[in-house]
Amino acid sequence: MMELNVLWFVLITVLFTGFFFLEGFDYGVGGLLPFMGRTDEERGMIIRTIGPVWDGNEVWMITAGGALFAAFPHVYSTMFATFYLALFLMLVALILRGVAFELRGKADCLCWRRFWEGCIAFGSLVPAFLWGVAVTNLIAGLPINENMHYLGSFWDLLSVYTIVGGLTFLTVFLFHGAAFLTQRLGDYGLVLRAKEYALKTGAAAIFCFVLCFVLTATKTDLFHSLPAALLLVLTGVCFIAGYLAMARGKFKSSFILSSLAIVAVSCSFFTGLFPRLMVSSISPAFSLTIDNACSTPYTLSIMTVAALVMVPVVLIYQGWCYWVFRHRVTGKDLKAH
C-alpha cells in the first residue's frame, strides 16, 4: 500500500493543479478586463463569465494551503515565512480583487466602477506573477538551514529565473483566460477580440516559456527526473498546439489544450520536486521532504478519509455550478442580476 505521506504529496499536487487550472482563467480574465472591455456593458459581461465561480475557484488555493498545513506543517511554516513580503503583496492583491467583484456594481458612477475594475486587474495580475515566482523559487532551491529556517531576504527571491517564471505564469494565465472567454461570451465580436488578445498574450507566453524551459534546465535539477522533463516538454507541446488552434479559430480545442498545458506544468513541477517539497540550496540534507516535514500517520489517516470523501463531493457540486451557468453570457444576464 502507498505510504500516506506519498498519497498526500499527490493530493497536494492535485489541489495546486486544480487551483492553477481554475484560478488560472480567473486571473487571466481579470487581467484582461480593463484592456478587452471597451464599454461598461462589455466589462460587465466579461466579469460575469467568472462572477459565479471565481470564489469557489479561489477556495482551491485556500484548501491547498490548509492541506499543506495539515499534511506537511513544516513546509507550510517554512514556505509562508520565507515568502513573507511576497505573500503580503499577494494578500493585498487578493483582498482588493475579492472585494472589487462585490463593490463594483454598487454605484453608477463610472469612476467608481473603473476603480474596482482596476482592482480586479491588479488583483489578478499580481498573484499570477507571484505564483510563478514562488514555483520557480521552490524548484530552484532556497537558502534553508538545518532548522528549516530561511536565511535570505525578500530580494533573494527575485532572480532572472524566477522573474521569467513569474512572467511565464502571468502570460500563460492571460492566454488561458482569453481562451476561457471565447467559450463563455455570447457576443461574437467580443469572442473575436478575446482571440486577438489570446494571440498576443500567447505569443508572449511561448517566448517566456522557452526562456523558462532553458533556465529550468540549467538552474534546477528538474531534468534529472525523466517524467518531469517529459511533462515539461508536453506542456510546451500542448501550449503551442493550443496557440495554433486559437489562430485557426478552433476555440474549444484551444481552451482544452491550454488547460492541459497548465495541468502538465503543475505535474511536471511536483514530479521534479518529489520527494522534496522545498529544496535547500545550502545542502540537500536540509531540504524539506515528505519524510522530514510530514504530519504523523494518525493525522494523515484522518485527513485522508476526509479528503477522499470530500474532494469528489466538491467536484460534483462545483461541476453542477458550471453546468447551471453553462450558457454563454450576454447583455441580458447583466440585467437579470
Added chain:
Amino acid sequence: MEALLLSRWQFAITTVYHFLFVPITLGLSIFTALLETCYVRTKHSGWKPVCKKLTKFFGTIFLINFAMGVVTGIVQEFHFGMNWSEYSRFMGDIFGAPLALEALTAFFLESTFLGIWMFGWDKLSEKAHCACIWLVAFGSNLSAFWILVANSFMQHPVGYAVNNGRAEMTDFFALVTNPYVIGEYSHTLFAGLATGGFVVLAVSAWKFVHDDGSREAFRQTLKAGAVYMLIGTLGVMGTGHMHAQYLREGNPMKLSSMEALWETENPAPFAIVADINQDAGKNDFEITIPALFSFMLYNAPEGEVKGINDLQKEAAAQYGPGDYRPDVTGLFWSFRIMVGAGGLMAAIAGLVGFLTFTGRLEKFGFVLKFLPWLLPIPFVANSVGWYIAEGGRQPWIVVGLQKTAEAVSPNITSGEVWLTMIGFTVIYLLLAIAALYAALRFIRRTNVTQAEGRNG
C-alpha cells in the same frame, strides 16, 4: 523581539477586523435563508414579491459583508505560517487538520453555492435556489465550528502527546469534542444571531423611518429581527454563563483574571469596579458584592474560587519561573464591557419587540430613529469577547505547551512586520469606508414596496 510584539499587534488588528464581519455572516446568512423560505412557502400573492425583495435586500447586505469576511479570512490563514511559523511547526500536526477540514467541508460549500445563489435567480427552481442559501448558511456556521475546534485546542489542549519536539494528535475525536469547543462554539453562534439580528433591526429601523413606501415590509422585519436578536442575545448569555462555569476547570487563570480575584476565597465576592494593581498582585480599591462570584460559578452562595496569586504559584511550580498572569486590568474591564453590552442588547431587542408586536412603533418613532446609532454595540461586545478569549491565555499561545514568545517566525524582521502591519491597517480602513459607503448607498436607494399595492 520587536518582530514578536509587532506580529502580535498585526494579528490582533487583522483578527478583530475579520471578526467584525464573521458574526454578521453567521447570523445574516440564516436570516436571509429564513426570508427566502418565507418567499418560497407563502401562498399570499401580496407578500410573495415582498418576501423576494426582502430576501434580495438583506441578501445584498449579506454579500457585501461576506466578501469582506472572505478576503480578511485568507489573511488569517496565511498569517499562521507567515508570522507564526514556529507555532505552525509545533502545532501543525493538530492545528492544520481542522483548518484543512474547514476549507474542504465549509469554504467550498459556502463559496460555490453563494455563487449559484447570487446569479441563479432565473436559472433554478424556487426551492433549489432556496436550498443554495441554506447550504451557504450551513457552510458558514460549519466553518466557525472548525476554526473554533482549532482555537479551543490553544485554550485547552486535549487528545495530544508531545513527541519529536512538537504536539502530535493522538485522538481526533477528543479534539472535536473538547468541552472548550462546546462553550466557544455555542457562544459564537448565538453572538452571530444577535449581531445579525441587530443589523436587521438597525437597517429596518432606518428604512421604516425614512422610506414610507417600504414601511410595511420593514415593519415585518423589525418584528422578525427583534425575535431573532432576542434569541441570540439570551443564547449568548446562557452559553456565556455555562462557559464561565466550565472555565473553573478549563482555564481558572483566565476566569479569576476576568474578575480580578487575587486571593483564593470561599465564598468569592464579585467586584463591580476595581483599581487593579497587577505588580502588587492586588486591587488597590474595589467595590464588591459578597459571595456573588461563587454563586455565579456554583449556583450556590459558597464554593472555593482560586485566586490569581495562588494560580501563579502553581503555574511557576509546574512550568518553571515566570509570570503566568494575563493582563488582568484588560480582562476585568473587557468582561464588564461585554456583559454590559449583552444586557443592553437584550433590552433593545425586548423593547423593539414589544413596540412592534403591540403596534406602538409609530408612537415611539424616536426609538427607531436612535436605533441605527446603537449598531456598534454588538461589535464592541464581539471584539472585547475575543480579547478575553485570546488575551486571557497569555503568556501562552497554546496553554501549557508553547509560549507566544516562542512562536514567532525567526526570519522576519521588525521592518518587514512594520510594513505589513501598516499596510494591512491602511487597506482595511479604506475598505471599511468603501464597503460602508456601498452598503449605505444600497440601503438608502433600494425600495421594498408591494408591487400589487393594497394587499397585506
